[in-house]
Amino acid sequence: MIKVSDVVIIGGGIVGISIAYHLAKKGCSNVVVLEKEPLIGTGSTSKGAGGIRQQFSAEINIRLSMESVKIFERFADEMGCKDVFYQNGYLFLLSTEEEVASFKKNVVLQKGLGLKVDILSPDEVRSMISFINTDDLLGATFCGTDGYADIDGVIQGFAREAKRLGVDIYLQTEVEGIEVERGRVSSVKTRRGDIETHTVVNAAGPYSAIIGKMAGIDLPIKPFRRQIFVTEPMSFIPDSMPMVIDFHTKFYCRKESGGLLMGGGEKKEPSSFDTNVDWDSLEILVEKGIHRIPTIKEAKIKKGWAGLYSITPDFNPILGRVPQVEGFICAIGFSGHGFMHSPIVGKLISELIIDGEASTIDISPLSINRFKDKNKIIPEQNVI
Numbered sequence: 001m002i003k004v005s006d007v008v009i010i011g012g013g014i015v016g017i018s019i020a021y022h023l024a025k026k027g028c029s030n031v032v033v034l035e036k037e038p039l040i041g042t043g044s045t046s047k048g049a050g051g052i053r054q055q056f057s058a059e060i061n062i063r064l065s066m067e068s069v070k071i072f073e074r075f076a077d078e079m080g081c082k083d084v085f086y087q088n089g090y091l092f093l094l095s096t097e098e099e100v101a102s103f104k105k106n107v108v109l110q111k112g113l114g115l116k117v118d119i120l121s122p123d124e125v126r127s128m129i130s131f132i133n134t135d136d137l138l139g140a141t142f143c144g145t146d147g148y149a150d151i152d153g154v155i156q157g158f159a160r161e162a163k164r165l166g167v168d169i170y171l172q173t174e175v176e177g178i179e180v181e182r183g184r185v186s187s188v189k190t191r192r193g194d195i196e197t198h199t200v201v202n203a204a205g206p207y208s209a210i211i212g213k214m215a216g217i218d219l220p221i222k223p224f225r226r227q228i229f230v231t232e233p234m235s236f237i238p239d240s241m242p243m244v245i246d247f248h249t250k251f252y253c254r255k256e257s258g259g260l261l262m263g264g265g266e267k268k269e270p271s272s273f274d275t276n277v278d279w280d281s282l283e284i285l286v287e288k289g290i291h292r293i294p295t296i297k298e299a300k301i302k303k304g305w306a307g308l309y310s311i312t313p314d315f316n317p318i319l320g321r322v323p324q325v326e327g328f329i330c331a332i333g334f335s336g337h338g339f340m341h342s343p344i345v346g347k348l349i350s351e352l353i354i355d356g357e358a359s360t361i362d363i364s365p366l367s368i369n370r371f372k373d374k375n376k377i378i379p380e381q382n383v384i
């Protein structure tokens with residue numbers, strides 16, 4: 001294994017691999033990714049729904065998504081692979097006056113940033129997707145440039161190009177410690193030996209607070225279980241079906257392998273690293289699903305899985321340097337939005353490391369320092 005590296009990235013999930021790719025693309029190829037598992041992308045990355053949306057309430061999240069969508073749109077050309085992005089849109093269904101008022105406010109902000117998003121009536125929802133029960137709906141919002149992507153295609157595309165540009169990805173290489181000398185990162189300790197470096201990127205997803213502790217840093221990130229279930233194929237679902245979010249119950253679904261991929265609306269649970277499927281929660285989910293799409297009653301469940309969200313106190317990620325330890329950079333706490341934000345996060349962290357600051361978007365609102373001053377916190381409201 002290499003003994004010295006310019007940048008050591010801890011975590012071979014979608015975030016770590018995107019950062020590696022963007023660093024190498026920008027000319028910094030002495031980069032190492034350390035992943036404890038035998039394959040990349042087997043953590044939270046492989047458990048997601050692949051959803052990509054720009055409809056957020058916080059300006060910073062809208063900006064992150066709009067820049068990521070640009071990268072997803074040119075991904076196939078840039079990586080020389082087949083298209084991985086299904087731009088079918090996201091349809092948010094709204095059932096109360098409060099939801100309508102808050103989404104109307106969001107739409108003003110989103111349009112002001114240049115996003116094309118429409119407010120729909122229940123009739124317009126029905127003419128878009130005939131099998132949705134609109135009886136108790138007051139309205140909806142739709143953005144046609146949202147959608148979802150093939151998660152494996154995206155991470156493999158970034159990894160292939162990163163390796164071609166000189167990045168080393170070490171699998172089965174668990175990080176066990178971080179040496180800090182006179183307030184500055186000096187090396188990373190792994191089961192397979194140490195690597196000297198002055199720059200470490202924490203991209204360890206739900207495990208990122210443990211990595212923080214290795215350098216003596218407290219990171220306000222907690223893991224929470226989230227689940228997805230997929231039905232057997234059902235003939236009535238068109239290929240063009242958007243991601244549908246029933247905002248009131250948080251039930252969401254989209255087409256997957258001819259059936260429906262369904263998630264959200266689960267019961268509240270304490271923070272844990274548990275990734276066993278809780279089959280009891282399927283009943284709660286299906287009940288919410290049947291209310292919105294009555295034909296789900298006929299569906300047979302094909303499979304289900306559980307993964308972890310990494311949640312921060314304001315549901316926004318922590319990006320950038322930490323003041324306590326020089327050379328320690330965070331790309332963590334995505335609170336359920338890490339796949340959609342991974343392309344731009346890779347670019348921003350590469351700018352931070354190579355140019356000294358992120359220029360495509362000002363990431364200062366996502367600094368860990370925001371938690372010291374309550375006035376600087378703008379929680380994301382559109383969390384599923």
Ligand SMILES: Cc1cc2nc3c(=O)[nH]c(=O)nc-3n(C[C@H](O)[C@H](O)[C@H](O)COP(=O)(O)OP(=O)(O)OC[C@H]3O[C@@H](n4cnc5c(N)ncnc54)[C@H](O)[C@@H]3O)c2cc1C
Nearest residue numbers: 011013014015036043044045049051175205307338339340
């Ligand atoms: C059910 C569910 C649905 C979701 N749906 C969506 C969605 O629709 N859209 C979206 O954008 N996001 C979604 N997400 C969230 C998304 O999956 C995550 O935000 C994203 O995958 C985070 O990527 P990551 O690289 O930060 O973390 P991970 O993929 O978890 O990668 C971190 C990696 O670090 C490795 N690691 C940890 N500790 C160490 C160590 N000590 N040494 C070496 N390696 C280590 C882990 O093995 C892991 O591979 C969903 C998540 C879940 C669970």
